[in-house]
Amino acid sequence: MSTGSCFKKLAAVLCLLGLTASGCQPADSGSSAAVTQKEQPIQVLTIGTADSGGTMYPVGRAIAQVINENIPQMKINIGASNGSLSNVEGLRGGQIDLALVSADVAYCAYRGEDEFSGKPMKNLRAIGAVYFSCSNWITKDSLNAVYVHDLLGKRVAVGPENSTTDLSARIALQVVGINSNNTKLENYGLGSGSKALGEGKLDAVHGMAGVPIKAMQDLAKSVPCHLLRYTDEELNEILDDNDQYRKAVIPAGTYYGQKEDVPTFGVKCVLCVNEDMDEELVYTITKILRESVEDLDELHYSMESMKDLDFVTKDLPVPLHPGAERFYNEN
Template sequence: MKKKQFRLLMLLSAFALLILAACGSDSEKETKDAEKEDTGGNSAATDKPESDIKFLSLLTGGTQGTYYALGGTFADLITTGTGIKTTAEVSQASAANMTALQEDKGEIAFVQTDIAYYATEGKMMFDGAKIDTISALGALYPETVQLVTTEASGIKTYADLKGKKVSVGAPGSGTYANAEQLLEIHGLAMTDVKAQNLDFGESTEGLQSGQIDAAFITAGTPTAAVEALNATTKVNIIGMDAGKADELIAKYPYYAKETVATGTYGIANDTETVSVLAMLAVKKDLPDEVVYEMTKAIYDNTDKISHDKGRLIKAETGLAGISIEVHPGAQKYFDEKK
């Protein structure tokens, strides 16, 4: 009798467990269905992409340049948009950033469009060291090639640079390539000046102290380092000679004409020079959905960029001037904007 009661009790317990399991399954299904409704059919609770990536490094430039000034904001936007913690890192800018991406020392980087082209083609400073692991996320804003000097230097034209101490940026940097090409188009070579390999901050300090006479600075205007110099020393921006911008563009088509407007750094007249474009490059092996969300996070939120260059960063010009392969995730975003 006891055995029969025991068997009956076991059967009732098993039946109860089956009922509970069925209820739990229905409840779980209802929860998932509700999540889908809340997220437009996506089973995830948010629109953030699923990824094993936990951290991203955004390579910028020196602390006195525009890349660094924008980097913190971009990192915050990407963190919010993707759910992946992104940190802006100080770096040596364009050329160094391309090498760093190749060596897995970062995933995203600011770079000039001309330097990205050189890297992917194995030209100029990348001769024999072609980089094939990067693609474009998008174009940002014009980077003006500024030949900065002081009123006390007496320099008025490119010809006046001969024999003077001129900061031309680090060898292999974007600024160095720009300086070399602008000197060349004006009939000068690096050997005609006393070239100094300084970063933006060192350049402006050298101008202030009189240790150098002029400096090439390729950055979005106004550039923080030059503004700081102008606060203590009268700044001049040397314009290109008549017709030289056209000659330069004919030889190096990634340049565009640019004007440093009256009032910038307190200058009295519009000054004609040239620019390249700033862009963001990413590693090719980043997942498409992650890069899509990164691109969306930046270009959909340009109103949150407090730097003056934020007004120039637009989705409709996000592919302008890009001469390297665009990452499929970024391409998807820009295709949706058409």
Template sequence: MMRKSVWMALAVSAALFLGGPASFAGEHKISGSFLMGTGSATGNYYAFGSALAQVINRHTGANITVSSTGGSVENVRLLKKADIELALVQTDVNSYALDGVEQFADGAVNNFSAITACYPEMVQIVVSKASGIKSVPDMRGKRICVGAVGSGYEVAARQILGIYGMTYDDIDERFLSQSEAKNALQDDQIDAFFMCSGYPNANVTELSLTGKIDVISIDDGHIWLLLEKYPFYAEYATPDDQYKLGHPVNSVAVMSMLVALKELGEDDVYAITEAIYENLGELRGVNRKAEHMSLENPFRGIPGNIHPGAARFYKEKGIEIPNM
């Protein structure tokens, strides 16, 4: 089923085995080949997508290949053109696409459905200690990177500033990618940057080794306002101190989610969902972010639009499907 497109030039095979040939006894097979959109080749989406592909391929016989892309927004646009069959996207971007707002104000994209929520992506506000920024209001008049133009976390930056009664008029906004923002902060070209990423993030970890950065919290009152206004967010607190800050960070997160084209066969998506959840321990062994996945709540941040193949699997497990 894989379509030939320019994205194939970026594809890297994820059909890796954990040792020895796969056995499909008692498991549902997939004979097709599929392309999965992820994110930057050095980012969390690419690594996690590769882990998903590895486990699914091993247990279904599928040939899922992961592709390095620009992330959630670009993945939705690739799905719209049916250049990819599977993708990782953020729950907020999923909502914008289905509603035809923000990056998709020129038209809703609804030719894809959800398979499962994966792991939380924390909104991280990284600041230079020299900037004196201790809170979001302290950003007034400062050089702030709000993300790449049209990115999911650029919207998050606007939403968080807005909750504090601020706009880009209150800051010196800069539009940079995650890696560009890291370098710019390191070179004192900006005072802070917003990003949305699984915790910990390698770029922030690298910056933290200098001892010259901090990651600031959103206060409880404004977290509550964000959750009330934007239901795709969830409260998130750092579980440890991997950035060596000496304090916890309280913020919000969106969930990463795995989606598939609606035209992808029900049996194939059932097999994909089954392979993930029947082999969750194996997936966690390949990528620890899978520790956030559980059949107790596979729809975090996903109000509906569940693919029929995934829905069949969940119903067999006695799980209620949202808005189905």
């Protein structure tokens, strides 16, 4: 992984943060002229992710790894959470410094809509999109279901409460005529839900994540399973009602035994920060991520999308942070 190209900007950032050695210290500070790197204070930041069975957690871990490797005086910790909504509130309250947030949630948070009605987060900013999530419904072959609407009256895992998986599942289920009054909707994580499906405790599991979702892939290798579909009409209605959703396809072969493409919908996942995060720091983080796209792809397959700069910077749900915007404009 290349590190030298980051250090010119990094020096300015670390001086600003008070993280460098004697070159940024007052001459009369009384400290030794030869201050070792080991003695320097560490800037600790936290990135909000999600359920470890999905995509946000390993993606957050990959982002933390490349930043930690490129900024010796910085450490990014990984914070597990219920996902996008929790991460937005974590940014708002200052409990976390960076957050992975699905574009639909970021859109509503910035504008004060839906779950954020009456409490817009106008200081929410983007560094860029990092991967694309798809709506995945998996069931065992023994259920003989083809479409999502076939789950009426069944036991269905919709995801951790108030997670992106949960919210997108309920939006889709409403379109296909399913709700908590006519179907048992349960809040399982992707890992625990897939395990429960395999044990016969559930009939289907939803995941909104980069594909393949590891927990579902593992299940498909051990139990005969298949993905459920939306009809064209259902899919169009879901897309018409949600500005940030996009048509997507889960290609044949994504999951073990999957013989056909499965049309679905998806949404970008965006790395977000508060507007007041230091501009030079955000510039350097953005630079590191852009220069590390090959490494990020190796660390997690879903981050291959970051190789496309248009994917990273266009059609974002919130404005770019000034530090990120300056980097993209200069490069």
